[in-house]
Amino acid sequence: MGNLNIDQYIQSTPKQTAHRIQSEAEAIEIAKQLAEKFKQGAAERDQNRQLPIDELNEYSQSGLWAIRVPKEYGGIGASYRTVVEVFKTISSADGSLGQIPQNHVAILDTLIFDGSEQQKQFFYDLVLQGNRFGNAFSEIGNKHVADFQTKIRKEGDDYIVNGKKFFSTGALLAQWIPIVTVDDEGNVYLAFTPRETEGLTIVNDWSSFGQKTTASGTVIIENVRVPAQYVVPINSFTNPTPTGAISQILQAAIDAGLARAAIEETINYVKHYTRPWIDAKQESATEDHFSIAAIGDLKTRLLAAEAVLDLAADQVDLAIKEQTEHNSAQASILVAQAKILTTEIAILASNKLFELAGTRSTLAEHNLDRHWRNARTHTLHDPVRWKYYIVGNFFLNDIQPERHAWL
Known part of the structure; x- marks a missing residue:
């Protein structure tokens, strides 16, 4: 385990624009084809705790990570029946690969509910290109799962974030890390942070006996500066959204x-x-x-x-x-x-x-x-x-x- 070395990280970045899926039927067919490939070597990857870097690249380049991007932003806005079928299909081939995009897809809907028009255009375009969102949501050692201690404060035109996260599925192999953070009044924000941002450290210390290659380890956030346009105030739990x-x-x-x-x-x-x-x-x-x-x-x-x-x-x-x-x-x-x-x-x-x-x-x-x-x-x-x-x-x-x- 330990930090991902730079050679592995370079392999994990998109080399070209991802495929644009045109229909829900195509999405399901692509998922089936990928599952047949991912099934090969799944047992060995698990046994050796080998991160599925090549498989993950193929997965996100397939266009499946963009299926919840709304039609007005260039996606197909797939129904959740289709999303569920894709997740079931990939998870049946390799459970870790099935789990890694979970937070990524949920974030696409968070943007629907809480993102500004500018943020939607920017982040949906990144996803259509093949970029992956990891996550820095959950923390350990707090009173309960929603007792967030990662803090955000305004400084000039930017925000400064400090904290520590765990269960950060997908963060190690993502291009962007959305961080759940709260201000002194308890207001919740999602701060989108490029993977290489100064002060952001992602540690491959996931040691669970299951879902071994999700790299769901630690994210350390030390005085990370986030431009205001990358910070999304979260109101979707106040409003009647799903x-x-x-x-x-x-x-x-x-x-x-x-x-x-x-x-x-x-x-x-x-x-x-x-x-x-x-x-x-x-x-x-x-x-x-x-x-x-x-x-x-x-x-x-x-x-x-x-x-x-x-x-x-x-x-x-x-x-x-x-x-x-x-x-x-x-x-x-x-x-x-x-x-x-x-x-x-x-x-x-x-x-x-x-x-x-x-x-x-x-x-x-x-x-x-x-x-x-x-x-x-x-x-x-x-x-x-x-x-x-x-x-x-x-x-x-x-x-x-x-x-x-x-x-």
Whole structure:
């Protein structure tokens, strides 16, 4: 680990303008093609904690990182059904690659709600060229996740930012680092900072046992000067926007992709390697009644989770188009329900993999445990026990969900 050396960083910058995707169908087809490539070497990258630099370059150059850029700014303004499908598809090939653009895409919608016209034009054009946004959002050691201690103050025509961030997925390999920061009055800002800005240090110290190649480590911000035109005041949690639901639906889509991968890995292993149990008195493990029923259960649960995810995506689109209290609340509730189901199937599927595949599937040479490690790590992002509470409180007591990025 340690800091990314300059040679690797140069490889991570766009060499040419990214492809311009023309339709949602093209976006999904590109995602499928990339997933087939990314699947190759995913286990090795995980095992060696090798950052997917070349794969990430191909991913952002494909145009998929720009699919939420609105049509009036040169993008296709893809629906969230399409965004969700892209995230599921890439995550099923490589969970880390699936997660890295999560905050990038959410930021594109933050600009819709909170950016000025000048900021939208500038940053959307950067994304269409192939630039990536990392993130410097979360902190550790504070009272709770929204208790931000990274501070911003005005100095002349610029702002000065100081603080320290963790869980900074994508920052190490991004061209721009949006920093969540607060002023002395508690007002929240998003300060967009070029990767090479003086005082900004990104450390590759992510040591989790799962999602190992997301480089979700530390960002140190020491007297970083940010021009005023790069600073966006955040009001989207005050207004009835689906900002929180957008953040959460991307999480759920990644989990659904992780579940897909675990189930397909299970089916493949059982077909080709697993021996039938002695008491089954059958020639093949694929004839085992209990294994057949278990696969049927997993596939059904995944289908149900993805169906609710699609319903949630439709509601998010509506809440973006018609920003009302009702639409915003409905988006949060449906996304919470999708998050419950995708979390449960991701963990269940990655656990069942070993039960159905057998003891040999645990050998290090297969590295199949990456599916469980990825699912267990990523689903910790937001506690599902609170999703149940929020949904129940909404239907039983008519209590609308809070507005923040974790709901």
